[in-house]
Amino acid sequence: MENLVLGIGITALAGALATVAGAAEDTESDIGSQGDPNSQVQLAPQMGYIHRIYNKAVSGEPPAYGLWCALGAGIAWALMSIQINAVLAIVLGSAIAVFVQGVYATTAYLGRTASLAKFEQPVYIDIIKSVTTVTMAHAFVAIFTTVAMCQLMIVALGHPFPLPLLALVWGIALGAAGSATGNPFYGKERQYQEQKFGAGVPISASGNIVRYAEAGQRSSLDNGWFASKLGGPASGICFGLIVFLELWRTVLFEQIGAGWGAIIAGVVLILVFMVIDRYIETWARKTYGPYVAETEEAAS
């Protein structure tokens, strides 16, 4: 019974860490324009829209976060094996991983922008100075919480995987959660605020991203403010739920039927979420209906 209570406590703590990780991850990737919104940032100068938005083309978010978390965990694991305190080891590991992340971010911005010289897109060196540090700070929060969560799973819940491998798996899951949940807020909404609501992005509007702000010119830091309001918390809830439910079903049902209990509970959870998703989808379609083009409205 005591084990069960401890297990549930660790599950809740890991879920909380994952929520913070998800929120920080999405805010970081939106400030840097990583993932699918990056394609429009990359396209804009080719369509004649010169901008001052960061272009952090490292790779998709899942492999990139797989690297940052696995590297942070690998270094933390190595430092722990030479008898350095676990908390200090995870902080040092995350710090070195964030250094690598920052270097990758600057080389991606410089490389992509220099290759766009033909379209008269200049390199704005002040963007590197101001934005890179902000993405690094958010990435540190995401990496530290993810590695700490993995360490909790191993030490308190007895997970059989070594720390670096577990962090690689959860890092990929973190990147996938942020990419799938948070990016639409930035890529489909924030970049196209000038388009009519619900109009989608027609080919003619491709690359016509918002470049000017309420006052002055839009900076990627403004996108951080926007992401921390909507996309970030949504990604946090998504990743937090994934981690919480994953551990919850294992802790509660693993003893039933030699492990089969946890597998059946997982399948039931997936089915429950499929029903919820389907309900939300049909509800949204009924409530908002298909998009009606303006010409049709005028005709009717």
Next chain:
Amino acid sequence: MSVKIEASEGGRPHNEILGFGLIGSLVCIYLTYLNVLTGTEIFSFFGGLGAVIALAWGSDTIKHLCSYGLGTGVPSAGMIAFGSGVIAMLFATKFGIAAPVAALVIAALLGAVIGYVSDKVVSMNIPVMVISLIELAIVGALTMMGLAAMAGGSFMFADLVAGSTTVFGIEIASYGSSVIGGSVLAVIFILGSIAVQHPFNACLGPGEQQDRTLMLAAECGFLSMIGVAVISFAFIGFGSAVVALLVSIIGWAYTYMEYIKLSRRDAYDWLDAKPIHEPKGGA
């Protein structure tokens, strides 16, 4: 069949880079064997240098392959290189002193099978697919072997699965504390697969220049070496790990500075805190 688009004109021919990459990385990985001959661990960093050379070759191969219109396929090319490379590398470590050459042969066979399947069975119909995937599998296997040798001081299976841990001041043998048992290979896998795809992915575009892309490849290699050098503190002596860390940091700082210079050369303009410059006749 896909149409070939030249990413950049000029530069060194790909076959020259292939030859240099293959021989250079093999020689550097073999230099780590000096550890066994001299009974020290000071030569471990040569494994990392071998990985840097292999990564530069691999990024040029990815450019060669992706010039057939595989824009979004650049990061996945890195994954398939290391996915096939890790199998070849692990198998090859059982061959003792012949391990690097064995890795090359096994990776080439694996790459040929994967290349044939993607080109003919999945019908991607890219003329350089088979040869590129052979090259990428070899790059993946040699990079992983080089970085593993740098972390553990040896490229042989027996050394990579042997570790020791200290319990109450007594040192005991433990598989979980070894390079393979501690999943350091997972870190090396993802370090290498991001490092091999990043140079071309970051520099692609109409203004891509081969010297800038290759300089970035070397930079990514040295940056990966920094991470592996810190991890190597757990496996090799303190002095040897410090030497490896110093070599990595010096190499990284030099290539990073050079890369910034090359970006400045190729950029349209280099502005600090200036407003958006609207092009004439633009949107």
